[in-house]
Amino acid sequence: MEKNYKLTLAYDGTRFFGWEHQPDKETIQGKLETVLERLQGHPVDLIGAGRTDAGVHARAMVASVRLDVRRSPEEIRDYMNRYLPDSIAVREVKEASDRFHARYNALGKTYRYTCFTGPVKPVFDRKYVTLLDFSPDIEKMRQAAEILRGEHDFRAFCGNPRMKKSTVRLVDTIQIEERKDRILFTFHGTGFLQNMVRILVGTLLEVGRGRWEPAYVREILDSKDRKLAGPTAPPEGLCLMKVDY
Amino acid sequence: MEKNYKLTLAYDGTRFFGWEHQPDKETIQGKLETVLERLQGHPVDLIGAGRTDAGVHARAMVASVRLDVRRSPEEIRDYMNRYLPDSIAVREVKEASDRFHARYNALGKTYRYTCFTGPVKPVFDRKYVTLLDFSPDIEKMRQAAEILRGEHDFRAFCGNPRMKKSTVRLVDTIQIEERKDRILFTFHGTGFLQNMVRILVGTLLEVGRGRWEPAYVREILDSKDRKLAGPTAPPEGLCLMKVDY
Missing domain, CATH: 3.30.70.580 (Pseudouridine synthase I, catalytic domain, N-terminal subdomain)
Structure with a gap:
């Protein structure tokens, strides 16, 4: 059966x-x-x-x-x-249950993005972190994250330029923690667009390195223009941690 | 200069x-x-x-x-x-100092050997653990470790059959800990012979799986015969943790 x-x-x-x-x-x-x-x-x-x-x-x-x-x-x-x-x-x-569908029934997802900022490259988890050659300003990134958090049209943070459907998403958590030589970005939301977490991280890092003021991320959101957001951060630092049902 | x-x-x-x-x-x-x-x-x-x-x-x-x-x-x-x-x-x-010599001045070394016993193979540190297909008896391994600890002629635990020099070594710590699905063996001593830590682990695991009683490791020591000791445990679980000077 x-x-x-x-x-x-x-x-x-x-x-x-x-x-x-x-x-x-x-x-x-x-x-x-x-x-x-x-x-x-x-x-x-x-x-x-x-x-x-x-x-x-x-x-x-x-x-x-x-x-x-x-x-x-x-x-x-x-x-x-x-x-x-x-x-x-x-x-x-x-x-x-017979009706369970892994995609349609998913209520939320948690992603973790890990950056390494230490002077000596890590050996044992080198494939699970993204190396940074600068130490970003955590406070400024947190200010920008506060603006990005919430329900928005994240079209500017979508890697698919031909996305036809709604690009409105709710991201209720963007947490940024420092742990020794690592910076951990934790995202929780009801759903994420293609490359969205990596573009969010790439944008936050541009704020963290001082290229943009935190308030600028509101302009990026409002523009709905992918070209205004930061680069897509490399994949190796990203990990899907949990799916809620 | x-x-x-x-x-x-x-x-x-x-x-x-x-x-x-x-x-x-x-x-x-x-x-x-x-x-x-x-x-x-x-x-x-x-x-x-x-x-x-x-x-x-x-x-x-x-x-x-x-x-x-x-x-x-x-x-x-x-x-x-x-x-x-x-x-x-x-x-x-x-x-x-000009006289410092990494080998001659080493006073002791700490090695860690990690076994994984869980039902699901580990993904992220899979290259740093040895998978076991049984759950060894920790108490029996600890009893055997107590016998192996100390200053002994470890010739039976030496991987080099042509070893001419003294095979007497002092191993002052053999600690065995369980941490979730992992068993950690920690060895500290003044020096170790070729393959010695891996043969010690291979022998302790034979005790842990019930093939030998703990007291048998004394016979192995006394025999000074490599053929009586257990197999050389695989290299991936072994890590040199520290060298004392």
């Missing part, structure tokens, strides 16, 4: 071309679907809570999938982990 | 053939000497506190080197980090 499952996934996105399957490219969804097809005996349709960009990591991406297998959720998890590369892990498999 | 320097180094040993330079192989010492030769204009002799095996990591390896350069210690550090691969970092460069 076919059942619906909720999968919680962790991955090191370094060597992947992002979440979404693409012909002839290694993607997270592609790897997972290959293993599930092997388990199921025919192609399956894995639905992710969202799409992460090439090089972006996840500690708890969520996906849903319908399977007809005589295995317990733990057995499905162990089967998948046996055949997945070391850089992708299925943390949990749970039976879900 | 030539000066003597003390270097503190961190490295991810995954892709290297160990510390010691070898022709046509990528080693930590080889990489460091190549960068120092470039800085100095002629070959230099870098002395490490010890040799780590292929695949073993270090958070604070120490090395000494004589250099004649018009740069401050911080400038030497930054120069080296600019040209070293991401998997090797110079954490600190300090001027040392």
